[in-house]
Amino acid sequence: MKYLQKSFVLFSIVSLLFSCGSEPVELSEHDWKVTNLTGSSATKEKLGNLSLIFEEGQEIGGFAGCNDYRGGATYNREQIKFSTLYADNESCDDSTLEKRFLSNLESSVRYTYSAGILILYDEEGNILVEMEKS
Numbered sequence: 001m002k003y004l005q006k007s008f009v010l011f012s013i014v015s016l017l018f019s020c021g022s023e024p025v026e027l028s029e030h031d032w033k034v035t036n037l038t039g040s041s042a043t044k045e046k047l048g049n050l051s052l053i054f055e056e057g058q059e060i061g062g063f064a065g066c067n068d069y070r071g072g073a074t075y076n077r078e079q080i081k082f083s084t085l086y087a088d089n090e091s092c093d094d095s096t097l098e099k100r101f102l103s104n105l106e107s108s109v110r111y112t113y114s115a116g117i118l119i120l121y122d123e124e125g126n127i128l129v130e131m132e133k134s
């Protein structure tokens with residue numbers, strides 16, 4: 001009887017650990033707006049203008065603070081890799097924010113999704129960008 005109880009408890013713990021991971025999400029079914037950007041002290045209002053849109057054929061685009069940008073991304077359920085991202089060349093007061101955003105996207109290698117929040121991480125597991133469905 002104790003063996004069954006211990007087995008059930010162990011099974012429950014393992015099931016709970018595996019269920020705490022990222023929820024499945026189709027990234028291209030949503031447009032994303034930034035809520036937090038590591039390395040930036042921009043206001044929530046300015047961050048909310050930054051966007052990421054997954055398009056057909058592994059193409060991405062969005063608004064980076066000053067300019068629209070475009071590039072590519074490959075991803076599976078947990079990993080993501082952005083190609084070099086290209087933006088138009090119009091300068092503005094938010095050019096530092098734009099550079100930080102594009103750099104953080106390009107440095108992302110993994111993501112999680114839970115409760116409408118998409119989080120991008122670097123190789124060391126540091127959070128680079130947090131986004132929500134827009």
